[in-house]
Amino acid sequence: MQVIKRDGKSVDFDPEKIRIAIGKANNEVSKKERVSEEEVENIVEYIQDVKKRRILVEDIQDMIEEKLMEYGKYNLARKYITYRYNRALVRQSNTTDQSIKELIDGESEYWNTENSNKNARIVTTQRDYLAGITSTDITRRFLLPQDIVEAHDAGIIHFHDADYFAQNALHNCDLVNLDDMLQNGTSINGVKIEKPHRFLTAMTIATQIITAVNSSQYGGVTVTMTHLAPFVRESYKRYVKKYEDRNLSKEQVEKFAKEDLQKEVIDGVQTFQYQINSMTTTNGQAPFLSVALYLNETQEYKEELAMIIEEMLKQRIQGMKNEQGVYITPAFPKLLYVLEEDNVHEDSKYWYLTKLAAKCTAKRMVPDYISEKVMKQLKKNEFGEGECYPCMGCRSFLTPDRSISLGNIAKAKNYVEGKGKYYGRFNQGVVTINLPDVALSSKGDRNKFWKIMDERLELCHRALRLRHERLAKATSDCAPVLWQNGALARLEKGEPIKELLYHGYSTISLGYAGLYECVKYMTGHSHTDGGDGEKFGLEVMQKLNDACGEWKKAEDIDYSVYGTPIESTTYKFAKGLKKRFGVIEGITDRDYITNSYHVPVFEEIDAFEKLALESKFQRLSPGGAISYVETPNLQNNLPVVEQLIQFIYDNIMYAELNTKSDYCQKCGFDGEILINENLEWYCPNCGNTDHNTLNVARRTCGYIGTNFWNKGRTQEIKERVLHIDNKDANCGCEDISKEEIEENICKKAMASVKA
Numbered sequence: 001m002q003v004i005k006r007d008g009k010s011v012d013f014d015p016e017k018i019r020i021a022i023g024k025a026n027n028e029v030s031k032k033e034r035v036s037e038e039e040v041e042n043i044v045e046y047i048q049d050v051k052k053r054r055i056l057v058e059d060i061q062d063m064i065e066e067k068l069m070e071y072g073k074y075n076l077a078r079k080y081i082t083y084r085y086n087r088a089l090v091r092q093s094n095t096t097d098q099s100i101k102e103l104i105d106g107e108s109e110y111w112n113t114e115n116s117n118k119n120a121r122i123v124t125t126q127r128d129y130l131a132g133i134t135s136t137d138i139t140r141r142f143l144l145p146q147d148i149v150e151a152h153d154a155g156i157i158h159f160h161d162a163d164y165f166a167q168n169a170l171h172n173c174d175l176v177n178l179d180d181m182l183q184n185g186t187s188i189n190g191v192k193i194e195k196p197h198r199f200l201t202a203m204t205i206a207t208q209i210i211t212a213v214n215s216s217q218y219g220g221v222t223v224t225m226t227h228l229a230p231f232v233r234e235s236y237k238r239y240v241k242k243y244e245d246r247n248l249s250k251e252q253v254e255k256f257a258k259e260d261l262q263k264e265v266i267d268g269v270q271t272f273q274y275q276i277n278s279m280t281t282t283n284g285q286a287p288f289l290s291v292a293l294y295l296n297e298t299q300e301y302k303e304e305l306a307m308i309i310e311e312m313l314k315q316r317i318q319g320m321k322n323e324q325g326v327y328i329t330p331a332f333p334k335l336l337y338v339l340e341e342d343n344v345h346e347d348s349k350y351w352y353l354t355k356l357a358a359k360c361t362a363k364r365m366v367p368d369y370i371s372e373k374v375m376k377q378l379k380k381n382e383f384g385e386g387e388c389y390p391c392m393g394c395r396s397f398l399t400p401d402r403s404i405s406l407g408n409i410a411k412a413k414n415y416v417e418g419k420g421k422y423y424g425r426f427n428q429g430v431v432t433i434n435l436p437d438v439a440l441s442s443k444g445d446r447n448k449f450w451k452i453m454d455e456r457l458e459l460c461h462r463a464l465r466l467r468h469e470r471l472a473k474a475t476s477d478c479a480p481v482l483w484q485n486g487a488l489a490r491l492e493k494g495e496p497i498k499e500l501l502y503h504g505y506s507t508i509s510l511g512y513a514g515l516y517e518c519v520k521y522m523t524g525h526s527h528t529d530g531g532d533g534e535k536f537g538l539e540v541m542q543k544l545n546d547a548c549g550e551w552k553k554a555e556d557i558d559y560s561v562y563g564t565p566i567e568s569t570t571y572k573f574a575k576g577l578k579k580r581f582g583v584i585e586g587i588t589d590r591d592y593i594t595n596s597y598h599v600p601v602f603e604e605i606d607a608f609e610k611l612a613l614e615s616k617f618q619r620l621s622p623g624g625a626i627s628y629v630e631t632p633n634l635q636n637n638l639p640v641v642e643q644l645i646q647f648i649y650d651n652i653m654y655a656e657l658n659t660k661s662d663y664c665q666k667c668g669f670d671g672e673i674l675i676n677e678n679l680e681w682y683c684p685n686c687g688n689t690d691h692n693t694l695n696v697a698r699r700t701c702g703y704i705g706t707n708f709w710n711k712g713r714t715q716e717i718k719e720r721v722l723h724i725d726n727k728d729a730n731c732g733c734e735d736i737s738k739e740e741i742e743e744n745i746c747k748k749a750m751a752s753v754k755a
Contacts, residue, residue, distance in 0.1 A: 138166040172427040312335065314356065401420035632660075
């Protein structure tokens with residue numbers, strides 16, 4: 001008889017272990033309460049007579065308890081149950097202790113590559129990880145049902161951010177209401193901060209707010225430069241007054257005031273960039289920040305905003321110095337450049353900013369691009385009006401505001417009645433379904449597939465409810481900067497935040513991963529085939545949306561489908577699939593599964609064709625999605641970047657370009673650091689493999705990572721194919737014409753898209 005242990009391993013039945021366990025319980029009770037040796041043997045024989053080929057260790061323990069009860073040894077049974085429980089605690093603590101030891105020793109591949117924006121060897125990060133290990137332990141043992149823990153461990157679902165779940169007050173990403181905090185004052189750590197009166201001060205305060213907010217939650221944070229634009233005008237007024245007080249002519253006043261203002265904008269942006277990248281949050285990393293650059297977000301301060309955007313792009317193109325004093329690509333802040341009619345055409349007023357954005361993208365991988373045109377088609381509020389707003393963090397989008405008719409439930413001081421509200425809203429958390437596991441569990445049977453899908457979705461639903469219910473217990477006192485001082489709300493002290501979890505004010509996300517592998521197994525085709533594969537893929541996506549719609553209608557909680565950025569989980573899911581189903585060619589034979597709805601990284605496809613195809617799936621991922629194209633170095637081929645940007649505006653809501661921007665500190669090589677067959681990073685110039693002296697920046701699930709990756713993600717990066725073939729159009733000049741590009745790169749793709 002084979003016994004299936006808790007870790008899934010199979011061992012031969014050993015009766016001696018039963019004798020030892022009962023013997024230890026016997027020693028805890030009086031002689032008259034003990035079972036005899038004969039009774040112990042009877043229990044052993046009873047279990048052996050079951051004659052099962054395979055039996056769970058938990059079933060054996062249940063049978064022992066039943067027999068002890070039959071013998072009337074109730075106190076002994078209680079002691080045995082206690083022994084069994086204590087053994088379970090020991091197993092859990094041993095796992096926790098081992099995790100802590102591996103982290104502190106600094107030799108664990110898992111901890112050193114768990115997050116590409118965290119360095120696990122430094123004390124601030126280790127402190128966050130140590131707290132996370134404890135939180136995960138408590139979460140697994142006390143806060144989650146066993147079936148959810150087991151499904152998570154098996155890679156059937158992923159319960160995200162368990163390392164923060166023990167604290168009921170922590171939530172995922174958000175849009176910070178900087179406007180309210182700057183215009184109406186705020187408080188950080190009990191210190192009152194009044195409204196600033198100049199741009200440089202406002203930028204400094206903004207970085208303090210961002211750091212405080214990022215330390216009070218665990219997800220991405222987004223702010224918009226629109227909220228800083230009014231302070232540019234305030235600074236200009238101060239300079240005008242300064243020179244007017246000196247009795248200078250109007251022309252001189254204007255000239256000198258503009259010069260001083262330009263200097264302050266440069267200083268303010270520099271302060272912002274350096275503060276963000278030099279500060280450390282309680283999460284053990286620089287603030288996980290995205291910055292929206294959206295001209296059409298204001299009409300009154302549009303010119304001031306354009307000044308800020310121009311300077312942010314210029315300074316980002318320059319980059320930031322590493323320890324050797326060489327300019328490299330920083331990971332944060334992520335820049336979100338919104339494309340609109342005023343900046344997307346060559347004769348547009350602000351086309352000069354878009355050209356600058358293209359140069360920045362080619363050099364530093366940011367900004368990413370949001371199409372106002374497409375977003376307004378997809379995101380309509382309760383009055384049917386299209387809205388445009390940035391994502392929270394790397395890809396998480398709020399659903400259009402459904403709370404307009406409810407009024408100012410967050411008590412924001414800058415609330416405008418009847419207008420959709422986005423800044424001050426947030427996401428409650430994520431649980432992700434492993435789509436390839438659903439497919440493989442069905443063995444290709446369509447009817448069984450949808451039945452299993454329903455079961456797995458309900459499992460995710462229950463897990464999401466746990467996230468919601470835990471957060472619903474929090475009051476505003478848990479994080480005053482968020483809930484009392486304007487970042488998300490202006491609630492009273494002690495006031496519950498529960499109301500903000502309903503009515504569509506905040507979202508909660510059903511994540512999904514591996515659509516490609518799921519479709520490939522079920523249909524034999526990629527979801528990019530334009531036929532059966534694509535049709536089935538869209539059906540799967542619609543199923544996820546239908547489930548969220550049902551839950552939302554029943555509970556008034558804004559469930560939303562989210563294309564998960566599974567940085568480490570891609571490796572975990574792949575390992576789980578291999579363990580459960582073996583190696584299946586084209587499905588489980590890699591150390592990663594494909595992110596969300598993306599075209600698999602190894603599939604050859606033209607950049608324009610890829611964006612057009614993925615736009616169909618992005619529409620069905622309203623809670624979070626981002627598409628990308630992989631490019632070679634396009635710094636000398638900017639018209640290609642500009643053409644891609646214009647294509648994004650017309651075809652897809654949110655997309656980015658993945659370029660390369662690396663540096664070897666040993667030899668000074670400035671180019672692409674490569675990956676060898678053993679999945680080791682190395683400098684192609686000198687062969688250097690020391691991570692400490694290699695500056696590598698790669699897009700990882702929507703954001704830039706700079707601290708290297710686990711085995712699965714590294715393999716995925718290595719296998720990425722280019723979607724733009726630079727050699728076809730790039731003559732090595734900067735003045736290559738748009739006509740040449742269209743002729744050589746995308747003529748076929750553009751024709752297919754228009755058709």
